[in-house]
Amino acid sequence: xxxTIQTKGGEFEVDCEAGDNMLYAGLKAGVTLPxxxxxxxxxxxxxxxxxxxxxxxWADAPGLAYVKQxxxxxxxxxxRMKGDxxxxxPGEITKEDSGPDHFCGRLENLQRLTHDVASFxxxxxxxxxxxxxxxxxxxxxxxxxxxxxxMTNYGTGVSRLDFVVKRxxxxxxxxxxFAGSPVGIELGVFGPLGRATFDPAEDKNVVCIAxxxxxxxxxxxLDHGVASGHFADHTAxxxxxxxxxxxxxxxxxxxxxxxxxxxxxxxxxxxxxxQTTDGLAEKYPGLNFATxxxxxxxxxxxxxNYDNMVGYVAGPPPMVDGALRMLVLEARxxxxxxxxDKFS
Amino acid sequence: MSDWKKVCAxxxxxxxxxxxxxxxxxxxxxxxxxxxxRVFPPYCPHMLEPLAVSGMLDGGILTCGKHLWQWDLxxxxxxGLSEKDILLYDCKVEGGDILADLSQELxxxxxxxxxxDDDDFFN
Numbered sequence: 001x002x003x004t005i006q007t008k009g010g011e012f013e014v015d016c017e018a019g020d021n022m023l024y025a026g027l028k029a030g031v032t033l034p035x036x037x038x039x040x041x042x043x044x045x046x047x048x049x050x051x052x053x054x055x056x057x058w059a060d061a062p063g064l065a066y067v068k069q070x071x072x073x074x075x076x077x078x079x080r081m082k083g084d085x086x087x088x089x090p091g092e093i094t095k096e097d098s099g100p101d102h103f104c105g106r107l108e109n110l111q112r113l114t115h116d117v118a119s120f121x122x123x124x125x126x127x128x129x130x131x132x133x134x135x136x137x138x139x140x141x142x143x144x145x146x147x148x149x150x151m152t153n154y155g156t157g158v159s160r161l162d163f164v165v166k167r168x169x170x171x172x173x174x175x176x177x178f179a180g181s182p183v184g185i186e187l188g189v190f191g192p193l194g195r196a197t198f199d200p201a202e203d204k205n206v207v208c209i210a211x212x213x214x215x216x217x218x219x220x221x222l223d224h225g226v227a228s229g230h231f232a233d234h235t236a237x238x239x240x241x242x243x244x245x246x247x248x249x250x251x252x253x254x255x256x257x258x259x260x261x262x263x264x265x266x267x268x269x270x271x272x273x274x275q276t277t278d279g280l281a282e283k284y285p286g287l288n289f290a291t292x293x294x295x296x297x298x299x300x301x302x303x304x305n306y307d308n309m310v311g312y313v314a315g316p317p318p319m320v321d322g323a324l325r326m327l328v329l330e331a332r333x334x335x336x337x338x339x340x341d342k343f344s
Numbered sequence: 345m346s347d348w349k350k351v352c353a354x355x356x357x358x359x360x361x362x363x364x365x366x367x368x369x370x371x372x373x374x375x376x377x378x379x380x381x382r383v384f385p386p387y388c389p390h391m392l393e394p395l396a397v398s399g400m401l402d403g404g405i406l407t408c409g410k411h412l413w414q415w416d417l418x419x420x421x422x423x424g425l426s427e428k429d430i431l432l433y434d435c436k437v438e439g440g441d442i443l444a445d446l447s448q449e450l451x452x453x454x455x456x457x458x459x460x461d462d463d464d465f466f467n
Binding site: 036043044046066091092321324325328329332334335336338 | 391392398400402403407409411412413414423424425426427
């Protein structure tokens with residue numbers, strides 16, 4: 001089966017397998033197709049199908065609001081090919097030597113971190129190279145469609161992906177993880193994906209603003225900055241928003257990073273629904289605490305100090321929007337220095 | 345032939361604010377960038393994001409909240425991640441009112457009916 005991708009910059013022909021969606025088929029071949037969530041919500045991977053037989057995998061995907069279905073426009077991530085297709089895709093698109101791919105692995109090491117947050121690992125069938133801050137789409141048997149999860153680890157030739165998941169009512173994979181006995185079940189993995197990446201070679205200070213399980217990618221960024229010695233001469237400000245003390249996790253991991261570079265690594269836990277107490281600072285040495293929404297706390301604590309900085313944002317959509325506003329309007333970071341994932 | 349119409353009073357749009365108006369069946373966004381005003385279709389040229397709702401304006405720079413595409417409203421030029429120009433109506437302030445020349449047909453390609461026949465599709 002073959003997909004022909006027509007773009008402003010030229011045409012790309014890509015071989016693909018039956019059942020592939022258009023986005024993954026193109027990305028796998030190295031075509032730099034536009035996407036953000038890869039799971040049907042954001043609408044960024046729109047295209048127009050000029051010829052060919054295909055079907056929607058999720059007919060109610062929220063991202064379809066961004067396309068004119070009556071004009072054969074669709075979301076590449078939700079368009080499963082049933083034969084050769086010709087599509088047109090807007091934007092600046094090129095072809096690289098390689099791209100993300102399909103992997104698989106059995107879920108292991110499931111651990112509860114709080115009442116509604118768990119971590120787990122997926123050892124892969126073969127190693128993956130990915131940057132701190134990237135994500136994959138996980139597919140579980142019996143669950144329709146995939147869900148995007150950021151890895152808490154990073155590296156070259158990585159044989160095991162580490163994740164953290166917050167239970168959301170009606171969140172297919174998270175319900176399945178929390179309610180069932182998922183250990184040992186084989187998951188499909190597509191990745192790595194995402195441009196909210198950290199590269200020490202950029203020579204920048206870092207501010208991370210995360211809510212809930214949005215902290216996942218920030219843990220990889222923090223680890224990479226510590227392990228590479230980047231934070232010996234660059235600052236890291238991490239703001240982690242949770243509701244109350246019982247929602248705090250990764251405190252020990254934060255403490256270890258702060259201990260390595262105490263002058264430059266700063267972690268603040270923002271409690272949205274509880275007052276801070278003296279007991280917290282004693283219980284969690286090295287961490288700072290504040291009351292308020294995480295982007296408001298970040299705004300106050302950073303107090304205009306955004307020199308040579310790149311900002312990372314992840315979490316629930318309203319929190320992400322608040323943090324983006326803050327980084328655009330207060331920090332005045334250029335769009336190229338603001339990196340975020342808006343999964344919902 | 346130009347068709348100057350009042351869009352709103354200048355005082356209706358404070359500095360760094362974005363407001364949406366409907367004039368003669370045309371949807372218009374008005375931005376006050378400090379040194380002046382701009383009038384434009386109220387949607388991002390990328391993916392139709394409503395700029396008067398989730399757009400951000402500061403220091404003359406308009407930022408779309410969806411993918412952070414940016415434009416310098418003083419010069420009208422693209423900035424940063426932006427891949428498309430923003431279309432601007434000619435506008436002026438007279439007697440405390442903002443007027444725009446609505447004879448201009450400003451539309452982005454996602455509004456064009458004949459784009460299928462256009463070699464420069466989605467441009």
